[in-house]
Amino acid sequence: MTARLLFRHETILAILTVIALFVLSMLSDKFFTVDNLLNQGRLMSEVGLVALAMTFVIVTGGIDLSVGSILGLTAILFGIFWQSLGLPIPLAMAAAIASGTFAGFVNGLIITRFSVPPLIATLATLALYRGLAEGISQARSVRGYPEWFFFFGQGEVLGVPFQLWILGICTVIAAVILAYTPFGRATYAIGANETAARFSGIRVDAVKLWIYTAAGFMSALAAVIFVSRVTTTRSDMGTGLELDVITGVVLGGTSIFGGKGTILGTALGLILIQALKNGLALSGVKGDGTIVVIGVVLIAAILIGAIFDRNRGG
Amino acid sequence: MTASTAAAAPIGRSNLQRFVGGYGQEIVVLLSIVALFVVVGAINPRFLSDTNINSIFAGNAYIAVAAIGMTMLIISGHIDVSVGSLIGVIATIAGTLAVSGYPIWVAWLVPILFGIAVNAGVGALVAYMRIPSIVVTLGMLSILKGGLISATGGEWITDMPPGFMIAQMRLFGIPSAVYFMVILTILAALFMRYTAFGRAIYAVGGNMEAARAAGLNPERTVVGVFALHGLFAGIAGILFATQLQVIQSTVPPNLELTVITASVIGGVSILGGTGTVIGSTLAAILFACIGSALIFLNVSAYWLRAVLGLMILATVLADMIRRRRVL
Numbered sequence: 001m002t003a004r005l006l007f008r009h010e011t012i013l014a015i016l017t018v019i020a021l022f023v024l025s026m027l028s029d030k031f032f033t034v035d036n037l038l039n040q041g042r043l044m045s046e047v048g049l050v051a052l053a054m055t056f057v058i059v060t061g062g063i064d065l066s067v068g069s070i071l072g073l074t075a076i077l078f079g080i081f082w083q084s085l086g087l088p089i090p091l092a093m094a095a096a097i098a099s100g101t102f103a104g105f106v107n108g109l110i111i112t113r114f115s116v117p118p119l120i121a122t123l124a125t126l127a128l129y130r131g132l133a134e135g136i137s138q139a140r141s142v143r144g145y146p147e148w149f150f151f152f153g154q155g156e157v158l159g160v161p162f163q164l165w166i167l168g169i170c171t172v173i174a175a176v177i178l179a180y181t182p183f184g185r186a187t188y189a190i191g192a193n194e195t196a197a198r199f200s201g202i203r204v205d206a207v208k209l210w211i212y213t214a215a216g217f218m219s220a221l222a223a224v225i226f227v228s229r230v231t232t233t234r235s236d237m238g239t240g241l242e243l244d245v246i247t248g249v250v251l252g253g254t255s256i257f258g259g260k261g262t263i264l265g266t267a268l269g270l271i272l273i274q275a276l277k278n279g280l281a282l283s284g285v286k287g288d289g290t291i292v293v294i295g296v297v298l299i300a301a302i303l304i305g306a307i308f309d310r311n312r313g314g
Numbered sequence: 315m316t317a318s319t320a321a322a323a324p325i326g327r328s329n330l331q332r333f334v335g336g337y338g339q340e341i342v343v344l345l346s347i348v349a350l351f352v353v354v355g356a357i358n359p360r361f362l363s364d365t366n367i368n369s370i371f372a373g374n375a376y377i378a379v380a381a382i383g384m385t386m387l388i389i390s391g392h393i394d395v396s397v398g399s400l401i402g403v404i405a406t407i408a409g410t411l412a413v414s415g416y417p418i419w420v421a422w423l424v425p426i427l428f429g430i431a432v433n434a435g436v437g438a439l440v441a442y443m444r445i446p447s448i449v450v451t452l453g454m455l456s457i458l459k460g461g462l463i464s465a466t467g468g469e470w471i472t473d474m475p476p477g478f479m480i481a482q483m484r485l486f487g488i489p490s491a492v493y494f495m496v497i498l499t500i501l502a503a504l505f506m507r508y509t510a511f512g513r514a515i516y517a518v519g520g521n522m523e524a525a526r527a528a529g530l531n532p533e534r535t536v537v538g539v540f541a542l543h544g545l546f547a548g549i550a551g552i553l554f555a556t557q558l559q560v561i562q563s564t565v566p567p568n569l570e571l572t573v574i575t576a577s578v579i580g581g582v583s584i585l586g587g588t589g590t591v592i593g594s595t596l597a598a599i600l601f602a603c604i605g606s607a608l609i610f611l612n613v614s615a616y617w618l619r620a621v622l623g624l625m626i627l628a629t630v631l632a633d634m635i636r637r638r639r640v641l
Binding site: 063110114115116120121124125126129130132134135138139246247288289292294296299302307 | 459
């Protein structure tokens with residue numbers, strides 16, 4: 001029965017997305033072109049990568065507000081490792097991604113070892129990681145990366161942006177893990193009822209630790225792609241990323257209370273948001289106006305979900 | 315005051331011990347402020363100058379005022395991550411009304427009513443539609459922030475009438491912002507402790523169903539506490555709008571984080587049900603001191619946020635460890 005309901009949410013979302021794409025392509029003839037769509041995919045990749053991990057986090061009933069700060073910290077460390085410590089780019093990349101992953105691991109430790117609510121734990125690390133990025137960089141940007149490094153953010157493979165391949169591969173892996181593996185089932189079980197999951201022998205803490213570490217890793221991966229795309233490292237990179245990511249995941253039908261959600265839903269949610277952003281921009285709405293629309297869409301999506309839930313329950 | 319610490323205190327303790335136990339967090343924060351003044355003052359006496367102390371207290375009073383409302387909200391088991399944007403919007407509305415020639419009391423009052431209305435609406439969504447406050451306020455954050463920037467185009471407001479600048483008015487040489495901070499903190503502390511509504515806020519945050527069973531109306535309490543939070547955010551917005559000669563029409567960066575951190579460090583349990591507004595005001599003062607101390611110790615201000623993050627983390631961890639020991 002739950003499977004049928006989930007299917008329904010995603011069907012509604014898919015229909016909405018198709019309608020949005022149709023309307024937007026009517027509004028602007030620049031919207032529905034291969035070039036524009038691929039470019040939008042490029043812009044969506046960083047948020048998308050993080051959203052995959054965030055889906056797992058929210059399915060367990062948790063949240064991670066620090067992803068944007070991890071992205072910023074990783075970007076800064078990458079720049080520092082390369083420019084100040086003189087590491088070669090590949091090594092700097094690996095070290096920076098390892099640091100970002102470790103930042104996610106620390107989140108997981110705080111949440112599992114000290115049972116700090118994820119909202120508060122990651123609110124603290126949101127400040128801490130962003131503060132470290134600002135402190136370490138002293139708000140100076142790093143630029144002058146070698147030309148070949150820009151491939152990760154600007155290059156194409158078989159006509160499709162490089163990061164879109166990465167996003168595609170990661171999406172498939174995440175979807176398979178969440179839907180078809182014991183780890184995925186454990187993720188749902190924790191979100192549905194953590195105590196029950198513990199008593200049925202699921203290693204709740206280990207699963208959560210892995211998930212928050214993965215969120216760190218994905219944010220770090222997104223950081224490298226981001227730096228490569230915009231060619232500069234700045235300490236304010238990724239500010240507000242958590243909002244875009246959570247909006248996408250929640251719009252995709254993942255319940256903020258945990259226990260429900262799919263990667264397909266998240267993917268559809270992200271596509272809908274990106275299409276709205278781009279379509280509105282093409283039809284002349286300014287950047288800040290689109291932020292308003294996203295806020296409205298987020299609240300409306302949850303509200304509609306809540307009304308459906310209530311009718312079902314009553 | 316707090317239910318959990320009072321229950322945990324063994325019978326037979328002296329009044330002093332019970333007092334210290336009940337206000338543990340507040341006393342720690344207060345001692346930290348005193349220690350900071352002594353140490354930093356010894357290293358750099360200019361830290362203790364009138365101008366600096368004035369700017370620490372008056373310049374940050376609006377944060378303390380906003381933290382009072384946030385504290386009530388967190389005690390009730392909710393949170394508002396959009397408060398920074400709301401303060402920015404309120405300040406801009408106030409400034410716009412003031413320069414457009416409306417009477418000054420209109421320019422003060424209308425934005426505050428706006429804050430109350432917005433947050434009562436958020437509270438209704440949270441209470442009656444059962445939408446988590448974090449999600450609604452994340453949405454409000456982007457609506458308010460995006461709306462503000464698209465409405466003003468980021469233009470600054472200047473040339474406000476002198477009578478409008480309430481935060482700069484002085485009484486006995488002390489800026490009025492400081493009076494607002496102190497008086498509102500005391501009023502709110504009395505309100506939380508001695509009124510039925512104040513106690514209902516603790517009850518709802520402690521256990522919503524138990525509060526309902528005890529005959530309270532948790533939904534109405536939640537809407538009420540959101541509206542109160544809107545009131546304090548409104549007053550904070552007016553103080554923020556009138557403390558400088560210019561309103562930048564943007565959202566002060568990370569303001570929500572500073573406000574939430576002040577509440578948490580002041581001893582509000584993040585699990586709801588406990589905490590006091592005195593603690594959050596002290597914590598807001600402590601931050602202001604730390605920010606200022608970094609400058610006087612020649613530490614780059616870019617480390618401030620890392621220090622805040624570490625502090626909130628340390629406080630929360632200590633809270634959880636203490637809780638575990640009590641259980």
